[in-house]
Amino acid sequence: MQGRDGIADEGTDQLEGWRSVAAGWERRRDLFARATAELSERMIELLDPNPGDRVLEVAAGPGETGFKALARIRPGGELISTDGAPEMVEAARRRASELGLTGVRFRVEDAAALSLPDNDVDCVLCRFGIMLVPDMEAAASEIARVLRPGGAAVLAVWAGTSVNPWMTAPGKAATELGHMGQPDHDAPGPFRLSDPERLRAVVASGGLAIETIEDVPVRWVAGSLDEWWETTRDTSRMLTQLTDRLTPGDIAELRMRAELNLAEFVQGDGSVEAPGVARIVLARGV
């Protein structure tokens, strides 16, 4: 299905879009991991898994967040690293093998229709995933269903657009240049759960009991604006789909405008350091 701007947004096309950027996510994994290091640590701290626990990661992408839980669940525990895009699951599998990790099972799983039985896991992690699932409430209730009573679910989403300039610069430029309409904040996308009340409502709708919600800083660093642009092109579904239908001249103009939106974060040596803010929810199975 094509959205208003010719950009795929829902259902199967939504996952197809992620399949197409899986290689880019794998290439840019380290930059992403550095930017989100504090966030990942905090997510694992809140999850607080115990030796022997079974941890499910939903929409794991290249798998890094879940891998951080492994040291805490040994001996005997198991990580089930899942994503809806088979290419992402393969990227995570390759990463685990590079790192020599054991105790991880990899599976392709749609967050809105998990194949796990009820009360099957002690903990669930989901970083920057739930807001991308067309039926977010179904994903929340699937997480609640597979989580044992008292088990922890830790989910991360992006806080508002204004505090995440690294991510919003290209979309803002595309809107300014008339290539896209105003973003639809109800469509699957990174900022769909930026409103804390909406976030609470979606998480609670599945039957999870929310304990805490907190904001955590993210710090993006790229060696140059070139690296920022290439990283964004590699990992953003929106930008990939948009640039696929623009002329080279339009793309050059879009890039220039997007870079202007980031100008205040360019350092004296040409590198880019931009702040960002993520939001973490800790909830319990009931």
Ligand SMILES: C[S@@+](CC[C@H](N)C(=O)[O-])C[C@H]1O[C@@H](n2cnc3c(N)ncnc32)[C@H](O)[C@@H]1O
């Ligand atoms: C923004 S990436 C985040 C990846 C990883 N969690 C991280 O924080 O680095 C979003 C991930 O959600 C996955 N995803 C999107 N829709 C999904 C769905 N319906 N079910 C499962 N995974 C989905 C994508 O394939 C992609 O790997």
